[in-house]
Amino acid sequence: MRQILLLVLLFVVGQWFVKALRRAQTQTRAGAQPGQGAQPGQSAAQSATGGASTSGKAALPEPMVRCAECGVHAPRSESVNVGARSFCSSEHARAWDARTTAQDRPAR
Numbered sequence: 001m002r003q004i005l006l007l008v009l010l011f012v013v014g015q016w017f018v019k020a021l022r023r024a025q026t027q028t029r030a031g032a033q034p035g036q037g038a039q040p041g042q043s044a045a046q047s048a049t050g051g052a053s054t055s056g057k058a059a060l061p062e063p064m065v066r067c068a069e070c071g072v073h074a075p076r077s078e079s080v081n082v083g084a085r086s087f088c089s090s091e092h093a094r095a096w097d098a099r100t101t102a103q104d105r106p107a108r
């Protein structure tokens with residue numbers, strides 16, 4: 001008889017434990033979901049703020065980009081973009097590309 005009572009008690013405690021575990025899991029999930037969602041959300045917000053800042057800069061005459069080759073600031077509309085880099089002219093883009101590819105290649 002005592003064993004049955006013990007079993008019932010174990011069952012109840014087990015149920016409570018499972019409930020507590022589920023609660024903890026949902027809490028961690030609820031805590032993780034905003035965290036996981038915050039990274040794309042942050043990037044989206046960053047891009048949104050970036051877009052807002054660029055649109056705010058668009059209020060200025062021209063957004064200026066720095067040439068990776070000579071460091072001259074050129075208007076974005078006149079700049080040449082190669083990958084993530086901007087150049088004041090296609091000549092500098094080519095020169096930079098030739099320089100970097102020469103660096104990438106082994107000298108000998």
Ligand SMILES: [Zn+2]
Binds near residue numbers: 068071
């Ligand atoms: Zn340049």
